[in-house]
Amino acid sequence: MTAQKQGMNRMAEPLVRFEGVRKAYGAAASGYAVQRLDLDVEKGELLTLLGPSGSGKTTTLMLLAGFEMPSEGRILLGGRDIARLPPHKRGIGVVFQSYALFPHMSVAENVAFSLEVRGVPKPERARRVERALSMVRLETFGERRPAQLSGGQQQRIALARAMVFEPPIVLLDEPLGALDKALREEMQYEIRSLHQRLGLTMMYVTHDQQEALTLSDRIAVFEGGRIRQLAPPRRLYEQPENAFVAGFVGENNRLPGTVRSHPEGEGRDRAIRVMLDGGTEVLARPVDAGAPGSRCVVAVRPERVAVAAILASEMGEDALSARLAEVIFQGDHVRLRLSLGDGAEVVAKRPVGGGMMPEPGTLVSVAWDPAHAHAFAAGG
């Protein structure tokens, strides 16, 4: 139970390994739902598959659960190839979208089901069901029917049911999709704490990037059947490896421009010069931007955009001048909509009470740390 982060040791044998897995539906000509997937899941980690619908994340989960068979490749669980093993012989726990609790059984019978089919004797079954229910803080609900529980309670029962037979890994397929926002956040913390307390390995599918950032040890961002980036949440957010990830995870200002120089500097200071279409030249960290002369996009997070009520010429060479178009109060922060001269728009976030707020209509200057501006190849 203390093993929670040992999985982060990259040298250890991974718990689950996808090796060159492809999945085609129908004729291969119609494309792959999953193309050449190589992915390791470490023991004890919570790995999230994040992506828009149809990106292959749920297919990947179902391949591991055994409800889909790969067209090519191997899936290893603890070193054993399970790609052709029927799902009931895999011993993997699955939490389904909208819970899939058995409506004709009591909560306790639902949780005991996996133990019953494994022939666990009754007294032990009862003990383990009780322990699983107390783990999700629903120990007094055993006699009820699923229909008598709230959505959050049903979700916790589904979790208990998928964990009670101590599977090596628990798969969760958009488990919180049916819950309202407040309950969803509460359940996120609950899942996270269960994961940490029990040292469970979990693979979690969601299309909600906020949820992925809150929960995960690592996030795999899917698009069009491929993984576009696999990284811990913070790295993913601050150092996206391509424009898709930058756009999909969190909010970004996207400013088109042209590359003007080769990279200069080392490490964190490595930067290129980009001429924005508005006519200002800025520094940005090159990610996959091309050679000088090629089109690119500079992405900057709104919270990294500094706004000052002075003229850009006084602020420094990389500052842009802008007109403050709108100030929107959002409770925990204030959003500033700024229009640049050429019609492009930049959004900045400021904490509430963060000093003097300029009036809409004033000319201001806008700047950012080049380390937080990422230059991607245009159209990527």
Added chain:
Amino acid sequence: MAAGVATPLKARLAAAALVAPLLLFLLGVFVLPIGAFLFRAVQESDVAPVLPRTVAALSAWDGAAPPGEAAFAALVEDLREARARDQQSGGGEVARASARLNADLPGFRSLLPMTARRVAAPFEGEARAAVLAISEEWGAIAPWAAIRRAGGPVSDFNLLAVLDLKRDATGGLGTAPPDEAIFRAILWRTLWMGVLATAICLAIGYPLAWLIATAPPRAVPWLMAGVLLPFWTSLIVRTAAWMVLLQREGVVNAALGALRLVEEPLPLLFNRGAVLLAMVHILLPFMVLPIYASLKSLDWRLPRAAVSLGASPARAFRRVTLPLSLPGVGAGCLLVFIQALGFYVTPALLGGANDQMLPYFVAFYASRTVNWGMAAALSCLILAAVAVILAVYGRLVGFSRMRPA
């Protein structure tokens, strides 16, 4: 406050008035005619108009010994009047009464008309001696008891008869003589054939419903049409088609003969197998449709969840899919079984003498012997069987679960 109370009442009255036409319609075309027909099972109207004095004289009789002179005198007077009326109008009152009494006590069909004829001429002395001189049978208890049983405005004679029961002279219950006791056997046969037809329909219908429920959407209309096709032709046409197929020189025998699989044509028709085959063919849609509906509304993640928890597909079916589709199975079995109890044409055309079910005997009594009392009593028997089955189903399963989950 008064208005607040009056308005819902008014609304309720208005609602009642709106459904009133439908209620009256149902009452007029459904409840009243069927009720009137079923009432004939207990109605006694053949004997009392012919022998009013006799019936009155027997009302105080204890049935332990043959009645006294008063009853004999009443019988003589009644028969003289009835005979006179019959001769005058050309009617058959005496014949009708004797037919009814004959059903209770064989021999009455000749005894009563003969007695009526012989007492018509005036005679001297006691009526008792004169009647006994005509036939010694009047000296026994049985004929008088039969007249008394048939004399009331209502009696349980027919209802007991369809259960192979009979009252003796003192009114005690006893079993009917073996040559009349056929209805229990027919009731069991009817129920047994209903059970067989239901079981076969379930065995074929569940996999079929499963197939349709899991078929790709493109194939569903075609499969559905295949199931519903039997609805588009009349029951008699379908039954007749089976006759064509199964008869001695029919399609099946011709094919088997041509393939040299059989030497002699097989006796496929006029046996229970043929009846069941056609019944299943006709009733199958009533089994498939409710099961299909309950499988269709099933969340397919549930069996998947069961499999992910370690249950083999067979076990997932047994523990999850099957229990969740039981409401459809129950509804289908109920529909098929109740309809099977009412099958008449199919056994009549495809079955032998030993394959006839209760409805055949309803038709027999209604159209061939014009014994409406027995026809109605047998109908009551079918109705009671259905009521018992519904009650058992309601008790075991509950009707609220019958709609697909």
